[in-house]
Amino acid sequence: MTTLLDRLRAETRLSHEKTEHLLYSDDLxxxxxxxxxxxxxxxxxxxxxxxxxxxxxQHPDFFDAYKPDTRRKTPWLQADLAQLQLVIPSxxxxxxxxxxxxxxxxxxxxxxxxxLGGKTVWLYLQQSPALEPLLHKARFYRGYGPETGVxxxxxxxxxxxxxAGQADLVVEAAGRAxxxxxxxxxxxxxxxxxxxxxx
Ligand code: HEM
Numbered sequence: 001m002t003t004l005l006d007r008l009r010a011e012t013r014l015s016h017e018k019t020e021h022l023l024y025s026d027d028l029x030x031x032x033x034x035x036x037x038x039x040x041x042x043x044x045x046x047x048x049x050x051x052x053x054x055x056x057x058q059h060p061d062f063f064d065a066y067k068p069d070t071r072r073k074t075p076w077l078q079a080d081l082a083q084l085q086l087v088i089p090s091x092x093x094x095x096x097x098x099x100x101x102x103x104x105x106x107x108x109x110x111x112x113x114x115x116l117g118g119k120t121v122w123l124y125l126q127q128s129p130a131l132e133p134l135l136h137k138a139r140f141y142r143g144y145g146p147e148t149g150v151x152x153x154x155x156x157x158x159x160x161x162x163x164a165g166q167a168d169l170v171v172e173a174a175g176r177a178x179x180x181x182x183x184x185x186x187x188x189x190x191x192x193x194x195x196x197x198x199x
Contacts, residue, residue, distance in 0.1 A: 004170060004171075005109075005156050012178060015179070018182070032128060042140065045114075047184040052107050052108065054097075059104070071112070071151070083138075102169050106175075108155075110181065116148065116152060119143060
């Protein structure tokens with residue numbers, strides 16, 4: 001039987017590839033990611049996760065078993081950006097505000113799934129010599145660490161239960177959530193290149 005997660009993986013595969021490519025995957029793999037690009041990645045993830053977490057917080061009953069407090073990435077991103085003297089851009093904090101709880105499942109799939117790829121990205125980041133001084137205290141890309149597998153399994157159980165009978169809606173929303181990522185990447189580009197304040 002095809003599960004909702006199977007469908008999500010299969011039907012958003014091309015969106016994943018496109019997003020991964022857009023988010024500097026060639027430079028990452030080559031070990032040539034620049035500090036500007038690293039800042040840009042953090043700003044993109046921050047804009048996405050802050051908006052998603054705020055939207056999820058509007059539906060505490062529906063997302064109870066998701067345990068939102070154990071999955072927050074905004075504090076990690078705030079800490080990483082603060083190290084680089086940056087703040088989370090308040091571009092579209094309401095980007096998910098009118099998404100229904102079932103649609104938010106699709107956006108949460110994209111956010112949680114990115115923690116799986118994040119493990120690989122963390123290894124790539126460490127291969128970029130220019131980033132070495134920036135990574136000592138980095139938090140976001142360490143993700144859930146050894147808990148990653150368990151968290152993903154728990155998320156799978158949650159989304160299967162809450163998305164039961166609504167697979168088309170969840171899959172469609174996940175596709176749109178990947179597009180949101182791509183749009184936020186474009187919108188955060190300027191911030192990542194702005195002059196840093198003098199110490
Ligand atoms: C260079 C960047 C990226 C790389 C190299 C990468 C790589 C990967 C890898 C290797 C997996 C499978 C991991 C596993 O099964 O244990 C994965 C899963 C996933 N990634 Fe990425 N990823 C990247 C960026 C992203 C981004 C930016 C997003 C979100 C916008 C994302 C969303 C996902 C999702 C949703 C899954 C789960 C797929 C499933 O259903 O199993 N990834 N990624």
